[in-house]
Amino acid sequence: HGDVAGYLQRLADAGMTARQTGPDAVTLEKAVPVHSLPGFDAGDVSVQDAGAQWAARLLDAQPGERILDACAAPGGKTGHILERADVILTAVDADVARLARVEENLNRLQLEATLVEGDAAQPETWWDGQPYDRILADVPCSASGVVRRNPDIKWLRRPDDIPQFAAQQAVMLEALWRLLAPGGTLLYATCSLFHEENDGQVRAFLARHTGDAERCPLPEPLSDGSLLPDADHDGFFYALLRKI
Structure with missing residues (x-):
């Protein structure tokens, strides 16, 4: 949910570095537990291989x-x-x-x-x-x-x-x-x-x-x-x- 730019900002606010890797996707510089991702539990974001996307x-x-x-x-x-x-x-x-x-x-x-x-x-x-x-x-x-x-x-x-x-x-x-x-x-x-x-x-x-x-x-x-x-x-x- 939302857009890539907005989610990159949410990640930055949480101290996580990431880059856009597709129209709907970002890649984290370092892996983290999924439940620590901003909005994961609320359904704002999912984890999926870029090829599968x-x-x-x-x-x-x-x-x-x-x-x-x-x-x-x-x-x-x-x-x-x-x-x-x-x-x-x-x-x-x-x-x-x-x-x-x-x-x-x-x-x-x-x-x-x-x-x-x-x-x-x-x-x-x-x-x-x-x-x-x-x-x-x-x-x-x-x-x-x-x-x-x-x-x-x-x-x-x-x-x-x-x-x-x-x-x-x-x-x-x-x-x-x-x-x-x-x-x-x-x-x-x-x-x-x-x-x-x-x-x-x-x-x-x-x-x-x-x-x-x-x-x-x-x-x-x-x-x-x-x-x-x-x-x-x-x-x-x-x-x-x-x-x-």
């Missing part, structure tokens, strides 16, 4: 639209979407404990959404039959883009994990595509660096949907969809697909 901007939900946030937990992107526009949002996650974290985050931000415990790959078990204008498909992945913060991933992943994730993603993408209204957009997102989960997955989907899907151009630095990790953010991949 692209999701709400690229989805670009408009007031009054029906939005689906698939695989929504822990709710950072859910809250960001709702902060940017007054929309009718459904947040789905298969893990009831993680879905509770979405509710906690939305309560702190004083925002509302319909929370559904369900498998995004099996919408027939929870979908109300009304198409969505925009869908965020933040799919399960190898998480290879977040190794800088979670180095154990390098040792825990096995070679056969990637094909398994890719197969799961393909099923989920097909299932969610059926829920999208004609003219609507689906934002496919991973925190992976692997081709099979990213551009390869999207190209395979487009090859199966030559008559009803097109890939929309993305702004720099995401022209090819990839955001490589650096000191300011994790690695992500995004592809915006329009139903035609």
Whole structure:
């Protein structure tokens, strides 16, 4: 809530040095406990990786639209979407404990959404039959883009994990595509660096949907969809697909 300049001043008043790193974002010079951030408990600010913040901007939900946030937990992107526009949002996650974290985050931000415990790959078990204008498909992945913060991933992943994730993603993408209204957009997102989960997955989907899907151009630095990790953010991949 508020603007970046105003929040930078609040941080300065609290003795915290920060710089603006995006249209809605600041980065602290030194990490601090979240509850010590000015206005955090009141919902004035959230903590989210700068790379993850692209999701709400690229989805670009408009007031009054029906939005689906698939695989929504822990709710950072859910809250960001709702902060940017007054929309009718459904947040789905298969893990009831993680879905509770979405509710906690939305309560702190004083925002509302319909929370559904369900498998995004099996919408027939929870979908109300009304198409969505925009869908965020933040799919399960190898998480290879977040190794800088979670180095154990390098040792825990096995070679056969990637094909398994890719197969799961393909099923989920097909299932969610059926829920999208004609003219609507689906934002496919991973925190992976692997081709099979990213551009390869999207190209395979487009090859199966030559008559009803097109890939929309993305702004720099995401022209090819990839955001490589650096000191300011994790690695992500995004592809915006329009139903035609």
